[in-house]
Amino acid sequence: MPVIERLTATVEQEMAQVEKLLLSSIVSEVDMLRAICTHILGSGGKRLRPLLLLLSARVCDYSGRDQITLACALEYLHTATLLHDDVIDHADIRRGAAAAHVLWGNQATILAGDYLFAKALSLAGSVGDLKVIQVFADISICLSEAELLQIARCGDLSLSENDYFQIIRNKTASLLGAAVMIGGMISGASREELDALHAYGTNLGMAFQIVDDVLDYRSNQQEFGKTIGKDICEGSLTLPVILTLKECIPDDRECLCALLSDSTLRTQRLDDILALIDRYGGTRRALEVAERFAREAADSLDVFSGRENVWILSELAQYVVRRRS
Numbered sequence: 289m290p291v292i293e294r295l296t297a298t299v300e301q302e303m304a305q306v307e308k309l310l311l312s313s314i315v316s317e318v319d320m321l322r323a324i325c326t327h328i329l330g331s332g333g334k335r336l337r338p339l340l341l342l343l344s345a346r347v348c349d350y351s352g353r354d355q356i357t358l359a360c361a362l363e364y365l366h367t368a369t370l371l372h373d374d375v376i377d378h379a380d381i382r383r384g385a386a387a388a389h390v391l392w393g394n395q396a397t398i399l400a401g402d403y404l405f406a407k408a409l410s411l412a413g414s415v416g417d418l419k420v421i422q423v424f425a426d427i428s429i430c431l432s433e434a435e436l437l438q439i440a441r442c443g444d445l446s447l448s449e450n451d452y453f454q455i456i457r458n459k460t461a462s463l464l465g466a467a468v469m470i471g472g473m474i475s476g477a478s479r480e481e482l483d484a485l486h487a488y489g490t491n492l493g494m495a496f497q498i499v500d501d502v503l504d505y506r507s508n509q510q511e512f513g514k515t516i517g518k519d520i521c522e523g524s525l526t527l528p529v530i531l532t533l534k535e536c537i538p539d540d541r542e543c544l545c546a547l548l549s550d551s552t553l554r555t556q557r558l559d560d561i562l563a564l565i566d567r568y569g570g571t572r573r574a575l576e577v578a579e580r581f582a583r584e585a586a587d588s589l590d591v592f593s594g595r596e597n598v599w600i601l602s603e604l605a606q607y608v609v610r611r612r613s
Contacts, residue, residue, distance in 0.1 A: 291607040292334065295600055299342040302356060306338045309360045313407065324388050324400040328367055331383040336496070337362040337467045343604070344471025344485055347597045354415045354474050361411035361424065362467050364404045369431055369459075371401035376435070377522055420470055427466045434458035443523035445533065445545055452530055453494070460500075461493025468492075468601075484591040488601060491585035496608045498578035501526035502571045503613070505562060517558045523551065527577060528570035535568050575609065582609045 296303055314325045338359035345355045373379070374387040375394045381387060389397040405428065412424040438455050441447050468489030472482050504519045505528055519526050529548070533541055544564050547553045554561070565571060585605045592598040 291603060292611070295343065295604055295607070296335075296339060298597070298600055299339070299346060302342045302359075303335065303339065305356045306335070306342075306359045306363070309356060310363060313360065313411070316403075320392060320396055321400055321403060324371070324392055324397060325367075325404065327385075327391070328371060328382065328388055329363075331385050333383055335363060337366050337463060340464060340467040340489060340492075340604075341471045343597075343600050344468040344489075345475055346471075347592060347595055347601060348472050348475030348477050348481070350471065350475040352474065354417075355471065357411050357415055358420065358470055358474065359467075361408045362463070362470070364408035364411065365424065365427065365431075366463060368401040368404035368408065369435075371397050371404070372435070376439070377518070377524075379518060415474075417474070420473060423466050423470060423473075427462055430458040430462040434462075438524070441525075443549070444525065445548060447525045447530060449527070449530055449534075452525070452527055456494060456497040457490065460497040461490045464493030464496065465490035481591055484588050487588040488585045488605075491581045491588065492605055492608055495578040495581040495585065495605070498527055498574055498581070499609055499611060502528060502574050502578070503611075505565065505571050517562070520548070520558060520561055521551075521555050523548070523554065527574040528565050531573045532565045532568045532570035535570075535573075536564065540564060540568075578609050582606065 310329050311326065314322055314329070316322055341359045341362060342355055370382060371388055374382055375389045375397050379387050380390055387397075388400065392400075409421070409424055409428075412421050415421075434455050434457075438459065441451065441455070465486045466489070469482055469486040472485045477485065501519065504516060504526070520529070525548075529544075533544060536544065544561065547557055547561050582605045586602050589598055589601055592601075
C-alpha cells in the first residue's frame with residue numbers, strides 16, 4: 289500500500305467524516321456557487337492539510353470532535369486559494385480536470401473562492417476557540433501577502449533563494465504549519481509541543497512546495513494533474529531555475545536569462561530551458577534542499593519521543609520528498 293494511503297488509513301473514519309462535511313456544508317441558493325465548489329472539492333486532491341490536523345491530533349491523544357470541523361475549514365481555506373491562483377495564473381487544468389474559471393469564468397470563480405474563505409472562518413468560529421480563530425486569520429493574511437509578493441516578483445531574475453523561501457513559507461508552509469499546530473492546540477498540548485508541531489509542519493510545507501516545483505519540470509501532465517512547465521511559461525522563478533542561474537557559466541546564464549525574459553521564447557523553447565536546468569542539476573539540487581527541510585521536520589518531533597503514533601508524522605516527512613505527483 290502506498291505511504292500516503294497507509295497514513296490516511298490510520299484516520300480513515302475521521303477523513304470520511306471530513307469528506308462528507310466538505311460537501312454537505314456548501315449550502316446556498318446560488319446554483320453556480322454550489323456547482324463551482326462541488327466541482328473543485330469533488331475533484332480529489334491529497335487532502336494533506338486535513339490529514340495533518342487529524343494526524344497531529346492523534347499523536348496528541350485528542351478525543352473530541354472539533355478536529356473534523358477544523359479539518360474541513362482548513363481544506364476550504366486551501367481550496368479558496370486554488371480557485372484564486374488558477375485565475376491569477378491563467379491555469380487551465382486543476383487536478384487533471386478543467387479549472388473552474390475555464391467553465392464558469394473569472395468573476396464567478398473569484399467570488400466562489402471568497403465564499404470558501406468565509407466558510408472556513410465561519411467553521412473555525414463555530415468551535416468557539418479564539419486562539420484557533422486567530423490562527424485562521426493570521427494564515428489568511430500570510431496567504432494574501434505571499435500571493436502579492438509572488439506577483440510583484442514574477443519574472444524578476446534577481447530573485448534569491450531567500451526570496452523564494454519567503455514566498456513559499458507564507459504561501460504553502462504557513463498553512464501546513466497551522467494544520468499541525470491546530471491539532472495540538474485542541475488537544476491541550478504544551479507550548480513546547482506546539483512549537484515543535486509548528487516547526488514540523490512549516491518545514492514539511494517547505495519540502496512539499498519545493499518538490500511540487502520540481503515536479504513541474506520532471507513529472508507528466510497525467511500524473512501531476514497540472515500543465516507541465518507552467519511555472520516557467522508564466523515567468524515564475526522557482527528553486528531549480530534559481531539554483532541553475534546561480535551555478536551556470538556566464539554564456540549559459542546569458543542564454544537562460546534571455547529565454548526566461550521573453551514570454552514567447554519561454555513557451556517556444558521550453559525544452560531548451562529544461563535542458564539547461566538539467567545540465568546544471570537544478571532539479572537534483574532543489575530536491576536535496578527539500579530533503580534537508582524534511583529532515584528538519586522529522587527532527588522537530590523529538591519532543592514526542594515515546595508517543596505511540598509519532599511514527600505517522602515521521603513517515604509523512606519521508607513521503608513528501610519521494611512523491612511523484
